[in-house]
Amino acid sequence: MNDDIRDALSMSYDEWLSWVTGVLKEPRFRADQLCQWVYGKKILDCHSMTNLSKELRDRIACESLVKIPVQIRDLKSKDGTRKFLWQMEDGCRVESVLLDHSSHTTACVSCQVGCPLGCVFCATGKAGYTRDLTAGEIIGQFLVMEQRLGKNINNIVFMGMGEPLLNVENVFKSIRILNHPKMRNLGGRHITLSTSGVVPGIRDLADFEIPVRLSVSLHAPNDALRGKLMPINKKYPLSTLIEAMHYYKKRSGERITIEYVIMDGVNDDPSLAFEMAALLDGLGVYVNIISYNSVSGGTMKRPPEGKIKAFCAALTELSIEHEVRREKGTDIMAACGQLAAQQ
Ligand code: SF4
Numbered sequence: 001m002n003d004d005i006r007d008a009l010s011m012s013y014d015e016w017l018s019w020v021t022g023v024l025k026e027p028r029f030r031a032d033q034l035c036q037w038v039y040g041k042k043i044l045d046c047h048s049m050t051n052l053s054k055e056l057r058d059r060i061a062c063e064s065l066v067k068i069p070v071q072i073r074d075l076k077s078k079d080g081t082r083k084f085l086w087q088m089e090d091g092c093r094v095e096s097v098l099l100d101h102s103s104h105t106t107a108c109v110s111c112q113v114g115c116p117l118g119c120v121f122c123a124t125g126k127a128g129y130t131r132d133l134t135a136g137e138i139i140g141q142f143l144v145m146e147q148r149l150g151k152n153i154n155n156i157v158f159m160g161m162g163e164p165l166l167n168v169e170n171v172f173k174s175i176r177i178l179n180h181p182k183m184r185n186l187g188g189r190h191i192t193l194s195t196s197g198v199v200p201g202i203r204d205l206a207d208f209e210i211p212v213r214l215s216v217s218l219h220a221p222n223d224a225l226r227g228k229l230m231p232i233n234k235k236y237p238l239s240t241l242i243e244a245m246h247y248y249k250k251r252s253g254e255r256i257t258i259e260y261v262i263m264d265g266v267n268d269d270p271s272l273a274f275e276m277a278a279l280l281d282g283l284g285v286y287v288n289i290i291s292y293n294s295v296s297g298g299t300m301k302r303p304p305e306g307k308i309k310a311f312c313a314a315l316t317e318l319s320i321e322h323e324v325r326r327e328k329g330t331d332i333m334a335a336c337g338q339l340a341a342q343q
Pocket of ligand 1: 115117118126161162163
């Protein structure tokens with residue numbers, strides 16, 4: 001294969017323009033036409049781009065390649081959630097989840113093959129880390145899900161396999177591509193990046209030119225407990241994480257969402273809700289309580305309903321806005337912490 005062949009889904013709008021005018025020697029509007037086919041109509045095969053001449057389509061086919069993930073599996077949950085298993089060109093596999101709510105759809109995409117962070121409750125972390133995904137591989141998951149769905153997806157969350165802020169270059173590039181008005185034109189408010197607490201990455205996100213939403217996986221309000229659950233806490237303890245969150249809030253003006261996976265006998269004591277309130281004071285966060293979803297080989301359990309209610313009652317008493325997130329896709333292992341790209 002020719003080394004000059006471009007991975008079209010990894011190309012920014014400026015890269016499309018310079019390729020169209022410089023390599024294809026075509027006028028600039030051809031770049032808009034091509035982006036419209038790919039991102040508007042989800043037509044990824046250039047031979048089907050009917051407003052281009054046959055000669056141009058043949059040249060594009062020789063010069064460029066829209067690399068899309070190969071679908072290995074499409075599992076459907078009783079509640080309508082779908083989990084896709086994809087294989088990349090080098091054989092690596094990742095999963096994505098498509099959540100169909102009554103009023104909108106959300107795609108949860110992966111940004112790494114595996115994850116290096118090893119949170120103790122997470123199936124992805126148990127599998128270890130292989131490599132980062134390219135911008136095109138991230139976008140490919142989203143576009144192919146749109147193709148399968150037959151309509152545009154409203155929201156994207158970087159909450160699948162991997163830590164997005166350890167793959168900042170490719171994740172930010174994919175956001176720029178999805179957000180660009182001549183490409184997918186997905187608004188920043190429809191894009192959420194979820195992090196386990198990579199402090200420099202949160203600061204980068206605060207300074208990023210597109211205001212996207214931030215979600216932080218907290219899971220414990222003190223360093224001793226958080227360090228046991230999430231090894232990253234040793235590198236970026238809570239004091240540094242909270243400082244970075246204040247910086248993001250100040251720069252973006254956006255409200256931060258806190259994810260709190262609640263586990264029986266681990267982090268479900270209402271006293272921890274009080275600690276959490278003190279820790280997050282002044283941030284005006286919204287808290288998602290997620291009752292723990294079992295992963296194979298794991299020893300943790302979800303708390304009984306009464307314990308979750310007691311924890312939430314403490315949050316209410318402390319005036320912390322929260323909800324217990326309705327679980328989706330647990331029967332197909334598509335819920336939070338369950339993605340493992342099982343064969
Ligand atoms: S919870 Fe997120 S950051 Fe932690 S191991 Fe799993 S994928 Fe990685």
